[in-house]
Amino acid sequence: MRDHLNELEHLARTAGADVTDRLTQSLNSPSPATFIGSGKVKELARLTKERDSDLVISDDELSPVQVKNIEKKIDCKLLDRTGLILDIFASRAQTRAAKTQVELAQLGYLRSRLTRRWTHLSRQEGGIGTKGPGEKQIEMDRRIIDKRMAKLREKLDEIDRQRTTQRKGREGYTTASLVGYTNAGKSTLLNALADEDLEAEDRLFATLDATTRTVELDSNKEVLMSDTVGFIRKLPHRLIESFRSTLDEVRESDVLIHVVDVTHPNYEEQMRVVAETLGELEARDKPTLVVFNKIDAMEDRTLLRRLRRNHPDAVFASALRGIGLETLKEDLLDLIEQDYVERVAYIPVSEPEVIAQVHRLGDVIEESYEYAENGGLESLNGEVEGAQAVARIHFRAAPRNDARLQEALDPRGALRPAETEEPVLNA
Numbered sequence: 001m002r003d004h005l006n007e008l009e010h011l012a013r014t015a016g017a018d019v020t021d022r023l024t025q026s027l028n029s030p031s032p033a034t035f036i037g038s039g040k041v042k043e044l045a046r047l048t049k050e051r052d053s054d055l056v057i058s059d060d061e062l063s064p065v066q067v068k069n070i071e072k073k074i075d076c077k078l079l080d081r082t083g084l085i086l087d088i089f090a091s092r093a094q095t096r097a098a099k100t101q102v103e104l105a106q107l108g109y110l111r112s113r114l115t116r117r118w119t120h121l122s123r124q125e126g127g128i129g130t131k132g133p134g135e136k137q138i139e140m141d142r143r144i145i146d147k148r149m150a151k152l153r154e155k156l157d158e159i160d161r162q163r164t165t166q167r168k169g170r171e172g173y174t175t176a177s178l179v180g181y182t183n184a185g186k187s188t189l190l191n192a193l194a195d196e197d198l199e200a201e202d203r204l205f206a207t208l209d210a211t212t213r214t215v216e217l218d219s220n221k222e223v224l225m226s227d228t229v230g231f232i233r234k235l236p237h238r239l240i241e242s243f244r245s246t247l248d249e250v251r252e253s254d255v256l257i258h259v260v261d262v263t264h265p266n267y268e269e270q271m272r273v274v275a276e277t278l279g280e281l282e283a284r285d286k287p288t289l290v291v292f293n294k295i296d297a298m299e300d301r302t303l304l305r306r307l308r309r310n311h312p313d314a315v316f317a318s319a320l321r322g323i324g325l326e327t328l329k330e331d332l333l334d335l336i337e338q339d340y341v342e343r344v345a346y347i348p349v350s351e352p353e354v355i356a357q358v359h360r361l362g363d364v365i366e367e368s369y370e371y372a373e374n375g376g377l378e379s380l381n382g383e384v385e386g387a388q389a390v391a392r393i394h395f396r397a398a399p400r401n402d403a404r405l406q407e408a409l410d411p412r413g414a415l416r417p418a419e420t421e422e423p424v425l426n427a
């Protein structure tokens, strides 16, 4: 409870508010009219008057009627957690996509409140089919909102199409997404891992989302790493819905990096929230590397020992101080390559575009050139007349890339498992 209010206070400060007081109440069931009890409302009214407050924020979602009833008593604005989070998102949104997605979520929130108020009114009016006076206005408002929402969805579809085109340019690249509770250190980690020089030079990715960077895992393997929206307890569902296309990045990643702030007293609950949110995104079963971050600020040595014992596969790091980053890269590489397939391809040098495709989709371990005749190959030293020069490419590839190469090369018998020493070519 206290931790939840701490988080709410953090959110409030993020939105630019100064927090002066907190009130809590335990109730077996919330009061339908005001959520909190009537005595509590009085206490709240006294407090807001004393402090001359501008705003009261509730950690629980309130119905429009409850908001209206409490506001009447306290003489200042009342916002619930969902409204607060939507406000923060609105003020943070920078890109066209983010702005559109937030507006869509805000309208959805507003619309649901209209609907609920409408339900309430129609009940007052005495039932089905009767049209009360306030109802007409609300229906008109709804129609305006629906129209605007339809327009925003069209805009998002358009942005989506552009993104899909951009993602095509990433063919063959391994992608990783940073996920985690808000404030876990995802952005700091990406900054620490990303190769700035590469980013600046690599024109190909200049059009990608600003949050996707190239990270070099070792001298011949790099990944495209994306930073994403932080998750939070009770993340408004509407927000997840409208941020689907941003979160597509997560869904389409090859691997996930789950960043955890170990200095947070509630880190375990936060890990659960992240797992649940990933479940909603249908991304829960992806290979995931857990990174316990901020170990530089960790005072509890027993906790550290316990974490190491309970999570032997996790990485312990400090994004801020650059601790554990090499291990992180090694472990990430292992995770990425754990089900890679190793193969050898034989491709006539007269087909450079096929050779290029192997390079694009696979990680080349070794490449050499040989001469082939009558379906067999001979080494370059024993040149044969009329023979064809062939590239022998020994490579590794992710299963999905391997499948694509098989489709392109297998019918010609140009693809062999790595163990096969005797090559055959049906060119």
Ligand SMILES: Nc1nc2c(ncn2[C@@H]2O[C@H](COP(=O)(O)OP(=O)(O)OP(=O)(O)O)[C@@H](O)[C@H]2O)c(=O)[nH]1
Pocket: 180, 181, 182, 183, 184, 185, 186, 187, 188, 189, 228, 229, 230, 231, 293, 294, 295, 296, 297, 317, 318, 319, 320, 321
């Ligand atoms: N002590 C310490 N602080 C860190 C570390 N990594 C990040 N921080 C701090 O934690 C805060 C949040 O870091 P961000 O990188 O913005 O976190 P985030 O996960 O991107 O947060 P959202 O974008 O809000 O989801 C910042 O004040 C960072 O300086 C670390 O390793 N050690």
Ligand SMILES: [Mg+2]
Pocket: 186, 187, 188, 227, 230
């Ligand atoms: Mg961030």
